[in-house]
Amino acid sequence: MPIQWFPGHMNAARKKAAETMAAVDVVIEVVDARLPQASSNPMIEELRVFRQRPCLKLLNKADIADPNITKQWLTALNGQKGIKAVALSAKKPGDVAKIGAWCEALAPHRGTAEKPLRMMIMGIPNVGKSTLMNALIKRKVAAVGDEPAVTKSVQRLDINERMTLIDTPGLMWPKIAHDSDGYMLAASHAIGTNAVIDDEVAAFLGDLLLRHYPALLAGKYGIATEGLDGVGVIEAIAKRRAFRLKGGDLDLEKAALALLKDYRTGVLGRISLETPASRAAMLAAAAEAAKPARPADDATDDTDSAG
Template structure:
């Protein structure tokens, strides 16, 4: 079980480099950009290259997976984004999915097409890092299954155009990271949430980071889920407790830290620890 320095996360496979070039070309033919963010970590899940790529194009930000995030914190993030120029922020979660009409209405307001007589054609590009729920959202908006979904990041590999309504089109793009993850704390938050492929960093490293963060900020959730005693203060002690409670033990009855790490991460990603917001908007 790792207790020393964490490995640095880097994940930018060749297909993402290709997708980045294709996205730059696409910007010349769309009217606005939709960026899908994980509501639990909006800042970490926002691609820093997007502002340069979209230049002056208006942006609709969608805080997705709101059912897994703290509601009050999500409202704060929505308020933060809504004061930005040429930006509208919407929300979506499994308990309250964003509808096609809500998206079209927001796009029309953003683009100045909110007058009933206006039938001007527009096209929107929808982007997001891997595993923020973009494909699930897309299938809902299209009223049919267009994209493969799943908890494995980087499922979508090619652009595809979808007709939402008369003169209203949406272009889906592959999930895309950026070449250098300078904010390693943010990168580990993404790994916690499953947005970085597990071949890029070990579950042990992610779980150790998650344990430190949870003990510091969400101890009450840990106590409820794992019957945590006050004596548990370190990531190692937490993972030992997870192993005991979840039955992640070796044949000799000792903690199996690999299985305990996976169990902790699965509980985080599935919402078993409750609604967790890992970031708060700037004051």
């Protein structure tokens, strides 16, 4: 089932962000390092390109992403015009402390007491934006929660006399174009739980982990992964951990939630859900599928009629 999630307050937040961006120098976009493109809101890219603003793209949660794949993403993203991409963890003060200098390099004409550097931090829900901002300001200025869309209003904050930060709510976009993006976002908890079915999301995640990280599954849960599919992974976890309902049937919902939690928190290991190559292949397949079917050639009879 395709996953869509666009709470009503996000439309108003998008309009406010578009207005505010006219008066900023650098856009800081926070994405999830485990799915850097799927977690990048295309509306943010459209707004910043229209305003011709440079972007510092922060691949947050890099400490729980696959480091080899993160390197691939940094190479790909840094090859794009107007973007500087870096990987970090909002939980590491040393990483966060570098953000100001990175932004100054993108807007060297700003950053004085007379002309403070104006930065706007944006991103989809639950990518760690509020945690990162609190670390940058060095006090709690944004609510942090495990549920998406905790922040719902724009606020302006002074980092020092030379730098100002504008915070925006987590912004989704009205329609997620690719089903796999919706499932990756749901698995990473960027979408409200009322819009997803956890069993289906966990089965999607299980399939992906079987293809790319079977050893992590086997090591964490003590299960044999050969011959399993995503649903089989959930069943195996339920059996291994003795998750049972009162009648004795397997508690698949509890097993699904356990798998999702272990992935989201990094307990399962350092995992990335997409690579630049897999992204390109997915987009190519989607473009091919969207092509209109070619009409069958009309049958022709080249045989001369008898005289």
